[in-house]
Amino acid sequence: MNESRAAAKGPKVDDSRPEGAVMSLHQRIRAEIQAQILSGEWPPGRRVPFEHELTQRYKCSRMTVSKALTELANAGLLARRRKAGTFVTRPHSQAAVLEIRDVKAEATALGLAHRFEIARRRKRKSGRADLRRLDMKAGEPVLDVTCRHYAGSQPFCLEERTINLLAVPEAQAEPFAELSPGAWLTRQVPWTVAEHKIRAAGADRATAAALKIPEGSPCLVIERRTWRAEKSVTYVKLTYPAEAHELVARFAPSERLTRESANVD
Amino acid sequence: MNESRAAAKGPKVDDSRPEGAVMSLHQRIRAEIQAQILSGEWPPGRRVPFEHELTQRYKCSRMTVSKALTELANAGLLARRRKAGTFVTRPHSQAAVLEIRDVKAEATALGLAHRFEIARRRKRKSGRADLRRLDMKAGEPVLDVTCRHYAGSQPFCLEERTINLLAVPEAQAEPFAELSPGAWLTRQVPWTVAEHKIRAAGADRATAAALKIPEGSPCLVIERRTWRAEKSVTYVKLTYPAEAHELVARFAPSERLTRESANVD
DNA sequence: TAGTGGTCTAGACCACACT
DNA sequence: GTGTGGTCTAGACCACTAG
Numbered sequence: 232m233n234e235s236r237a238a239a240k241g242p243k244v245d246d247s248r249p250e251g252a253v254m255s256l257h258q259r260i261r262a263e264i265q266a267q268i269l270s271g272e273w274p275p276g277r278r279v280p281f282e283h284e285l286t287q288r289y290k291c292s293r294m295t296v297s298k299a300l301t302e303l304a305n306a307g308l309l310a311r312r313r314k315a316g317t318f319v320t321r322p323h324s325q326a327a328v329l330e331i332r333d334v335k336a337e338a339t340a341l342g343l344a345h346r347f348e349i350a351r352r353r354k355r356k357s358g359r360a361d362l363r364r365l366d367m368k369a370g371e372p373v374l375d376v377t378c379r380h381y382a383g384s385q386p387f388c389l390e391e392r393t394i395n396l397l398a399v400p401e402a403q404a405e406p407f408a409e410l411s412p413g414a415w416l417t418r419q420v421p422w423t424v425a426e427h428k429i430r431a432a433g434a435d436r437a438t439a440a441a442l443k444i445p446e447g448s449p450c451l452v453i454e455r456r457t458w459r460a461e462k463s464v465t466y467v468k469l470t471y472p473a474e475a476h477e478l479v480a481r482f483a484p485s486e487r488l489t490r491e492s493a494n495v496d
Numbered sequence: 497m498n499e500s501r502a503a504a505k506g507p508k509v510d511d512s513r514p515e516g517a518v519m520s521l522h523q524r525i526r527a528e529i530q531a532q533i534l535s536g537e538w539p540p541g542r543r544v545p546f547e548h549e550l551t552q553r554y555k556c557s558r559m560t561v562s563k564a565l566t567e568l569a570n571a572g573l574l575a576r577r578r579k580a581g582t583f584v585t586r587p588h589s590q591a592a593v594l595e596i597r598d599v600k601a602e603a604t605a606l607g608l609a610h611r612f613e614i615a616r617r618r619k620r621k622s623g624r625a626d627l628r629r630l631d632m633k634a635g636e637p638v639l640d641v642t643c644r645h646y647a648g649s650q651p652f653c654l655e656e657r658t659i660n661l662l663a664v665p666e667a668q669a670e671p672f673a674e675l676s677p678g679a680w681l682t683r684q685v686p687w688t689v690a691e692h693k694i695r696a697a698g699a700d701r702a703t704a705a706a707l708k709i710p711e712g713s714p715c716l717v718i719e720r721r722t723w724r725a726e727k728s729v730t731y732v733k734l735t736y737p738a739e740a741h742e743l744v745a746r747f748a749p750s751e752r753l754t755r756e757s758a759n760v761d
Numbered sequence: 762t763a764g765t766g767g768t769c770t771a772g773a774c775c776a777c778a779c780t
Numbered sequence: 781g782t783g784t785g786g787t788c789t790a791g792a793c794c795a796c797t798a799g
Contacts, residue, residue: 255767255768255769256768256769257768257769266725268687269687269688269689269724269725270724270725271685271686271687271724271725274686275686275687281783281784281785282784282785283783283784291769291770292769292770292771292772293770293771293772293785294559294768294769294770294771294788295768295769295770297785297786297787298768298769300785301785301786308687311784311785311786312777312778312779312784312785313776313777313778313779313783313784313785313786314777314778314779314780314782314783314784314785315778315779315783315784315785316783316784316785317784317785321686322682322686322687324595324596324597324598324601325595325596325597325690325720326593326594326595326596327593327594327596327690327692328591328592328593328594329591329592329593329594329745330589330590330591330592331589331590331591331592331745331747332589332590333589336589417587420536421536421539421540421586421587422533422534422536422540422573422584422587423534424534424746424747425590425592425746425747426744426745426746426747427590427592427743427744427745427746427747428742428743428744428745429694429716429742429743429744429745430716430738430741430742430743431696431697431714431715431716431717431736431738432696432714432738433713433714433738447712447713447714448698448712448714449696449697449698449712449713449714449715449738450696450714451694451695451696452696455590459534459535459536460531460534460535460536471696473695473696473697473698473714476695477693477694477695478692478693478694478695479691479692479693479694480594480691480692480693480694481689481690481691481692482596482689482690482691482692520786520787520788521787521788522787522788546764546765546766547765547766548764548765556788556789557788557789557790557791558766558789558790558791559769559787559788559789559790560787560788560789562766562767562768563787563788565766566766566767576765576766576767577765577766577796577797577798578764578765578766578767578795578796578797578798579763579764579765579766579796579797579798579799580764580765580766580797580798581764581765581766582765582766762797762798762799763797763798763799764796764797764798764799765795765796765797765798766794766795766796766797767793767794767795767796768792768793768794768795769791769792769793769794770790770791770792770793771789771790771791772788772789772790773787773788773789774786774787774788774789775785775786775787775788776784776785776786776787777783777784777785777786778782778783778784778785779781779782779783779784780781780782780783
């Protein structure tokens with residue numbers, strides 16, 4: 232059933248990749264097994280062939296099939312148990328990859344010009360509320376920055392941010408003239424770990440005034456806490472009027488897709 | 497460099513590894529390089545040591561360091577270029593892993609009893625609107641199901657679903673008595689690919705009535721389109737009153753996190 | 762052209778879990 | 781015990797590309 236290497240596209244790999252090119256053998260093995268699982272021909276719980284069987288089928292070494300199976304196991308489609316074998320897993324929940332972009336990138340993606348203005352900026356000592364949002368002790372220096380983003384002529388997003396000045400002391404002197412606080416921080420402190428909370432909420436009075444919308448009108452609220460190397464960096468609340476914004480997330484059982492573009496119509 | 501992390505509440509980089517315990521060599525290499533990047537000691541653009549240098553440093557074969565570097569490249573932290581070397585990437589956007597759970601799991605996670613009722617159920621032929629939501633031709637059979645979920649005594653979520661009966665003909669006879677449509681479909685059609693859109697919206701009249709909330713009050717709306725092997729399976733719109741629900745997404749530069757739990761606290 | 766990463770081999774030893 | 785996956789080696793050839 233399997234002529235060796237380069238030939239045979241295999242069962243329609245729905246890779247959504249321009250996969251006309253040659254595929255390495257471990258990629259092909261992975262794609263074929265993945266296709267069996269996604270199409271339902273190999274249901275959850277089914278044992279997939281042993282490594283030594285796959286080495287015979289594909290006429291390759293064990294390292295090669297092992298690489299393919301390990302990748303699928305890391306992606307969550309397979310579970311591997313010594314002595315028992317390798318099995319198709321039973322999906323428990325949908326894990327989707329959510330691309331959270333810069334506010335400026337979001338606005339320009341809509342074809343609208345982006346600008347922002349710093350509405351408020353204040354250095355202070357951390358208090359009660361910061362203990363939850365940032366992992367700080369009381370009395371440590373933080374910087375509050377409120378920034379209003381426009382897409383075209385309309386307010387697009389309200390960014391309310393607190394920066395841990397112990398983690399990012401350079402922020403104290405930064406005017407945020409060229410770059411918005413979010414973009415500046417991304418440049419200043421790349422590769423952070425973050426937690427996002429996404430919810431809907433009615434605009435309170437201050438938010439409604441800032442975004443020029445009626446009080447109580449629905450908004451999408453994203454709260455983000457960011458750490459770098461165990462140290463909390465910043466907390467931010469982004470508030471978008473309901474019409475202004477939409478998040479798109481995709482699920483596919485492959486880490487490869489993690490970094491793909493996520494554009495939708 | 498690789499010391500165990502202190503217990504803290506943030507998500508942090510959860511490698512889900514007993515760190516003091518034995519770690520395989522490629523895992524250790526990966527963890528150490530990742531730590532250099534996350535701590536900022538190796539900034540974006542910096543070249544990491546060549547494979548042959550790492551083999552000397554760790555006194556191992558090239559395959560072992562290659563495995564570690566390849567994993568980090570798949571995770572998006574490194575970019576590898578032949579002849580040039582391997583470099584720390586510049587993060588462009590925050591990619592977060594969003595765990596989309598069953599409505600029942602969400603309700604019980606809040607400590608509330610879950611029940612649901614089928615409010616409406618109708619078989620019909622696909623029309624205009626379905627062409628966007630499901631990849632169907634006009635006139636093909638679909639099943640509309642509206643389901644109201646309760647958490648405790650309060651309406652928790654309104655599930656408005658359209659099922660492609662060509663993809664899932666069994667749905668036609670299914671009463672959805674034991675399992676809600678979403679849970680039933682997950683069991684019936686595991687391992688699908690999905691796209692989610694998340695937004696805030698004011699409740700329209702019908703939604704407001706179904707959820708027993710005032711018209712226009714803010715709601716979190718999740719729209720999901722699901723495919724299996726190129727074939728569209730179902731479209732669903734989930735509407736949650738703003739107070740009822742919150743999504744949590746986490747980012748960390750490791751595919752390992754894809755399957756971690758994401759608790760709503 | 763030379764040096765990098767990408768892939769692959771044909772072994773090997775080990776830990777573990779099933780019987 | 782015994783067979784599975786987990787890891788690692790010490791080579792090898794190739795493709796690509798920066799200089």
